[in-house]
Amino acid sequence: MMSSTSVPKGTRDFLPDQMSGRKFLLNLLEELFQRHAFLPIETPSMEKIDTLLGKYGEEGDRLIFKVLNRGDRLSRALSSICSQSDIAVKETNSLADAALRYDLTIPFARFISQHRNDLHFPFKRYQIQPVWRADRPQKGRYREFVQCDVDIIGSSSILNELELIQITGEAFSSLGLSDVIVKINHRKLLEGIVTETGTNVPFQKITIVLDKWEKIGLEAVKNELSQAGMKEKEIEVLIRYVHQNTSINSIQTLPSNQMIEAGCSELEQILDWADKYCKVKVELDLKLARGLDYYTGIIIEAIHPEFGSSILGGGRYDNLTGMFGLPGVSGVGISFGADRIYDLLSLKRLLPESPFNRKSVLILNLGAEPEWMIRAASLIRESDAVADIYPDESKLKKQMKFANDKGFDFVVFMGAKERSEGTLKIRNMQSGDELELKSDELSTFFKK
Amino acid sequence: MMSSTSVPKGTRDFLPDQMSGRKFLLNLLEELFQRHAFLPIETPSMEKIDTLLGKYGEEGDRLIFKVLNRGDRLSRALSSICSQSDIAVKETNSLADAALRYDLTIPFARFISQHRNDLHFPFKRYQIQPVWRADRPQKGRYREFVQCDVDIIGSSSILNELELIQITGEAFSSLGLSDVIVKINHRKLLEGIVTETGTNVPFQKITIVLDKWEKIGLEAVKNELSQAGMKEKEIEVLIRYVHQNTSINSIQTLPSNQMIEAGCSELEQILDWADKYCKVKVELDLKLARGLDYYTGIIIEAIHPEFGSSILGGGRYDNLTGMFGLPGVSGVGISFGADRIYDLLSLKRLLPESPFNRKSVLILNLGAEPEWMIRAASLIRESDAVADIYPDESKLKKQMKFANDKGFDFVVFMGAKERSEGTLKIRNMQSGDELELKSDELSTFFKK
Numbered sequence: 001m002m003s004s005t006s007v008p009k010g011t012r013d014f015l016p017d018q019m020s021g022r023k024f025l026l027n028l029l030e031e032l033f034q035r036h037a038f039l040p041i042e043t044p045s046m047e048k049i050d051t052l053l054g055k056y057g058e059e060g061d062r063l064i065f066k067v068l069n070r071g072d073r074l075s076r077a078l079s080s081i082c083s084q085s086d087i088a089v090k091e092t093n094s095l096a097d098a099a100l101r102y103d104l105t106i107p108f109a110r111f112i113s114q115h116r117n118d119l120h121f122p123f124k125r126y127q128i129q130p131v132w133r134a135d136r137p138q139k140g141r142y143r144e145f146v147q148c149d150v151d152i153i154g155s156s157s158i159l160n161e162l163e164l165i166q167i168t169g170e171a172f173s174s175l176g177l178s179d180v181i182v183k184i185n186h187r188k189l190l191e192g193i194v195t196e197t198g199t200n201v202p203f204q205k206i207t208i209v210l211d212k213w214e215k216i217g218l219e220a221v222k223n224e225l226s227q228a229g230m231k232e233k234e235i236e237v238l239i240r241y242v243h244q245n246t247s248i249n250s251i252q253t254l255p256s257n258q259m260i261e262a263g264c265s266e267l268e269q270i271l272d273w274a275d276k277y278c279k280v281k282v283e284l285d286l287k288l289a290r291g292l293d294y295y296t297g298i299i300i301e302a303i304h305p306e307f308g309s310s311i312l313g314g315g316r317y318d319n320l321t322g323m324f325g326l327p328g329v330s331g332v333g334i335s336f337g338a339d340r341i342y343d344l345l346s347l348k349r350l351l352p353e354s355p356f357n358r359k360s361v362l363i364l365n366l367g368a369e370p371e372w373m374i375r376a377a378s379l380i381r382e383s384d385a386v387a388d389i390y391p392d393e394s395k396l397k398k399q400m401k402f403a404n405d406k407g408f409d410f411v412v413f414m415g416a417k418e419r420s421e422g423t424l425k426i427r428n429m430q431s432g433d434e435l436e437l438k439s440d441e442l443s444t445f446f447k448k
Numbered sequence: 449m450m451s452s453t454s455v456p457k458g459t460r461d462f463l464p465d466q467m468s469g470r471k472f473l474l475n476l477l478e479e480l481f482q483r484h485a486f487l488p489i490e491t492p493s494m495e496k497i498d499t500l501l502g503k504y505g506e507e508g509d510r511l512i513f514k515v516l517n518r519g520d521r522l523s524r525a526l527s528s529i530c531s532q533s534d535i536a537v538k539e540t541n542s543l544a545d546a547a548l549r550y551d552l553t554i555p556f557a558r559f560i561s562q563h564r565n566d567l568h569f570p571f572k573r574y575q576i577q578p579v580w581r582a583d584r585p586q587k588g589r590y591r592e593f594v595q596c597d598v599d600i601i602g603s604s605s606i607l608n609e610l611e612l613i614q615i616t617g618e619a620f621s622s623l624g625l626s627d628v629i630v631k632i633n634h635r636k637l638l639e640g641i642v643t644e645t646g647t648n649v650p651f652q653k654i655t656i657v658l659d660k661w662e663k664i665g666l667e668a669v670k671n672e673l674s675q676a677g678m679k680e681k682e683i684e685v686l687i688r689y690v691h692q693n694t695s696i697n698s699i700q701t702l703p704s705n706q707m708i709e710a711g712c713s714e715l716e717q718i719l720d721w722a723d724k725y726c727k728v729k730v731e732l733d734l735k736l737a738r739g740l741d742y743y744t745g746i747i748i749e750a751i752h753p754e755f756g757s758s759i760l761g762g763g764r765y766d767n768l769t770g771m772f773g774l775p776g777v778s779g780v781g782i783s784f785g786a787d788r789i790y791d792l793l794s795l796k797r798l799l800p801e802s803p804f805n806r807k808s809v810l811i812l813n814l815g816a817e818p819e820w821m822i823r824a825a826s827l828i829r830e831s832d833a834v835a836d837i838y839p840d841e842s843k844l845k846k847q848m849k850f851a852n853d854k855g856f857d858f859v860v861f862m863g864a865k866e867r868s869e870g871t872l873k874i875r876n877m878q879s880g881d882e883l884e885l886k887s888d889e890l891s892t893f894f895k896k
Contacts (some may be wrong), residue, residue, distance in 0.1 A: 003498055003499050003771050004496055004499060005772045007492050007562075008496055008546045009491075011492030013490070013491050013559055013563065014489060014490040014491075015489060015567070016489060018450070020488070020490060023488065034804070034805060034806070034834060035832070035834055037810075038838065039464035039465060039468075039803050042458060042461070042467060043461050044455050044459030044461070045578060045592060046455075046456050046580075046592070047456065048452055048454065048460060048682075050451055051451050052451060055451075065515050065516075065518075065546075067515055068544050074577075078529065081530070082529075097456070100493075114461070117463065119463070120853045120854050122838075122839055122840075128583070134518050144492050144493060152839070157839035157840050159837055159839045160839055163837075166826075178575075179674070275821065276819075277819075277826065323451055350697065356485070356487075357482060358483075360485065362601045370721075370723070371724075373607075374607070374610065378725065386482060386483055386484070386485045387483065387484070388572070390608045390713040391570055392570075392604075406568050
């Protein structure tokens with residue numbers, strides 16, 4: 001049977017040209033994380049199913065790719081399910097004993113709890129791995145995508161928040177994305193404001209609605225808040241406080257309670273430091289809420305004016321490892337959305353064009369002794385350049401087209417004339433310049 | 449509910465110390481592949497289920513992790529299955545529409561067929577990604593592990609085989625594993641020998657038995673060949689030809705037929721070149737068979753005397769892309785077993801010890817102005833060293849223990865005395881040497 005050649009919905013192949021851009025981006029981020037003393041970790045692609053379920057809300061549970069049980073377990077699960085008349089999707093959890101990770105944060109919380117005795121706290125880790133969501137695929141939204149996370153666990157100092165904003169600024173300015181804006185807010189400040197409205201609606205429900213503001217607009221937010229049970233008066237107060245206040249001075253006109261004060265004082269300090277020490281514009285945005293439940297302090301999001309969705313997000317969480325039996329450990333982290341940042345860099349033509357990451361040379365195969373080509377290639381590689389031998393003795397035109405299409409910087413000829421003279425000819429593919437050399441000069445030539 | 453903190457059977461977390469060793473290994477291989485003009489590609493972790501099923505034999509089908517269908521598809525699959533009385537594992541294929549990749553070769557064949565018009569042939573790719581097998585986990589055998597594949601597609605020149613053996617030799621000698629032996633054989637030669645025995649048993653069945661020789665021994669091989677239907681006389685001839693012949697000279701005493709001659713001439717050429725141009729011992733091993741069906745020419749395996757299982761395998765395949773609608777494309781490839789090579793390097797203490805990949809500095813937090821520490825860290829990072837600020841003002845002893853445990857090369861003090869004098873103190877954690885500096889000398893100091 002002929003097999004289909006396409007990939008599952010929402011997943012992608014990466015061809016060499018795309019890979020060189022992706023590697024450029026991921027290497028730049030990795031270098032930066034390393035200079036800040038973050039250490040790498042990796043966690044398995046699959047987690048036990050109970051590690052992931054119930055951590056991302058109902059929507060999250062629905063979007064997790066589950067891995068089918070095998071052998072006896074599967075037969076047992078099937079017979080137990082089939083004896084019931086109504087097979088709900090929820091009950092099929094017994095069909096899968098593992099699932100693909102949905103983000104890098106919950107696996108990291110599980111990791112910290114499991115390896116607490118082997119780690120030195122405060123622990124700074126970075127992690128660059130794919131994650132999976134069974135979402136409806138669309139532009140900029142994939143079912144498999146890479147996240148680049150940096151987190152600091154085990155310290156409540158806001159020097160940590162500053163460092164993460166420094167990394168954000170350094171990354172986007174190195175990538176040539178100087179228009180990026182970092183928005184920050186504070187969950188405590190937001191909770192303090194909600195308290196002032198006098199509402200009975202849980203804070204969590206309100207943040208989920210506020211989080212959609214940029215997407216759905218003010219009127220829809222008001223509508224949804226009302227549907228969530230907030231009174232018109234309460235909504236009005238909330239909107240008044242969070243809508244226009246975007247400078248630290250205007251916050252100071254807010255009513256005062258303990259949470260508002262705690263939030264304000266951290267935000268003031270961070271905004272002052274960020275202004276002096278971060279290579280990025282940092283703005284207060286009291287509307288910023290972030291959808292996830294676990295944030296408890298400063299929250300962060302980065303946007304680019306030409307790109308709808310956010311390209312980085314994060315914040316402080318006080319008890320993320322609690323659900324894995326390690327309560328009371330504060331942490332703060334951010335996550336770069338590598339696929340969206342790649343799409344943005346690609347759109348703005350900010351990625352390197354050559355697939356090779358150093359000087360590259362193709363040795364043409366024009367009937368010279370194979371052993372001569374083998375030796376020449378070794379000499380070139382010793383100089384740290386890329387060397388390739390065209391493996392078949394094809395027509396010159398075909399070989400030159402290959403060198404051109406593939407983006408080699410130089411080709412090396414050794415035809416009949418060169419052979420009789422014991423020389424070889426090098427052509428610069430960009431300039432067309434040609435040069436005669438002796439074999440043993442190859443290594444020195446490409447070292448230059 | 450408290451969530452479990454362990455990972456699925458056969459999968460592993462990688463802590464920073466392990467990651468630094470893994471990165472060392474994977475970066476070394478990647479650099480090497482790049483110097484040989486291989487280009488990187490990546491394929492999705494999941495493939496459509498029909499891309500993978502039927503490609504690895506019955507055993508392979510059983511070992512593939514399948515991803516559960518979602519929503520309506522799942523309900524439909526369940527009701528169709530449950531109406532049958534006997535639920536066999538095979539029928540549960542309708543429960544999953546995707547599966548995790550089992551190796552990097554079949555996804556690559558699918559990739560080549562799908563993107564044939566966007567690639568320049570001969571196409572050299574490398575691919576370093578995890579694969580999954582639902583195997584019984586044991587020492588050195590994981591359910592999730594990383595493969596490092598290099599393949600050349602679209603040329604039948606044995607210059608390609610030579611290049612792959614060169615890469616093998618260079619990789620293992622750079623890693624300090626000079627005891628590695630590369631074993632080679634030729635599927636055509638082996639098939640020619642089987643023809644000479646006069647047996648009716650299919651060649652494929654015989655190679656599967658021969659492939660187990662190193663593991664199960666000669667007597668068990670004879671037994672299994674007999675069970676496969678070979679007559680005693682045929683087995684005797686086969687064993688006599690393949691057992692003792694390990695030099696190219698002894699091959700020449702083999703009976704002659706077209707397949708034997710074709711195999712011999714390629715092996716002779718490769719052994720001669722390998723002797724001159726490869727940094728590894730290459731041996732002929734007529735017992736070498738490789739389990740997979742798709743090999744058609746030279747086959748390769750690398751072993752280390754202190755390690756049971758093979759740490760690299762590969763060979764030439766003439767029609768791997770045929771099942772995806774692109775027949776007649778010859779290719780040759782090898783796959784480094786990164787997890788096994790890592791285990792071997794770790795056993796022989798050949799991995800770097802520091803988790804940091806450059807000079808590393810911890811700025812102690814002893815009550816100096818935070819802004820002073822922030823500036824000092826920036827200066828150090830500009831010199832390309834790793835810089836970290838201990839984020840909380842803890843006791844000196846605790847901070848020094850942290851610096852020591854985590855492996856920092858230097859610590860920087862700015863206590864009361866230094867503050868009043870406008871200096872700072874640097875201690876080399878290895879030698880214990882101390883030095884006084886002014887802040888603005890930091891960057892120059894660590895550049896050295």
